[in-house]
Amino acid sequence: MQIDPHTPTTKNPPEQFTGDVWLDRIAFPREPGQRMVVAKVRFAPGARTAWHSHAHGQTLHITQGTAWVGSRSGQKVEAHAGQTLYCPPNEQHWHGASADSFMEHLAMLDNADDPATTTTWLEHVTDEEYLTG
Incomplete structure (x- = not known):
């Protein structure tokens, strides 16, 4: 058993997000065969991911605020x-805060055999896609 050292909050990259988004790592693979990844992600109002998909799907548990989630x-x-x-495996989707509320969620997924293929990042969500649907 071990307590992990504090990991600093990171700001997510603008190539994959619109607006201000912060991430805290909670769980990650430690030993061969482990795949679980969990992160606490906080979005400023109007902030959102780019379109993306996950090889093994993704579960989002909203802990604060209002989330908007869209699919192709x-x-x-x-x-x-x-x-x-x-969000099922390989479903192209985006998620973020509503236009007038901060939002926080736990993002949970399993890594693919090659962790580099766990998440496929695509183009940014347009303002029109974000506001309609």
């Missing part, structure tokens, strides 16, 4: 603190 099908859902949302 045009579906956009609103989720609130205490709700959990699942």
Whole structure:
């Protein structure tokens, strides 16, 4: 058993996010065969990810605020603190804060066999895609 040392909060890169987004690592693979990754991610109002997908899907548990999550099908859902949302493997989607609220979620996923292929990042979500749906 061990307590991990404090890991500084990082600001997510603008190539993959619009607006201000901060990440705290919670869990990551430590030994061969382990795949689980968990992060606490905080979004300023209007901030969001770029379009992306995950090889093994992704679970988002909203801990604060209001989240908007969109998929390529045009579906956009609103989720609130205490709700959990699942995006299936390889579904192209985005997620972020609503336009007028900070939002925090736990992002949970399993790494792919090659961790570099766990998440496929695509183009930025346009303002129109973000606001409609």
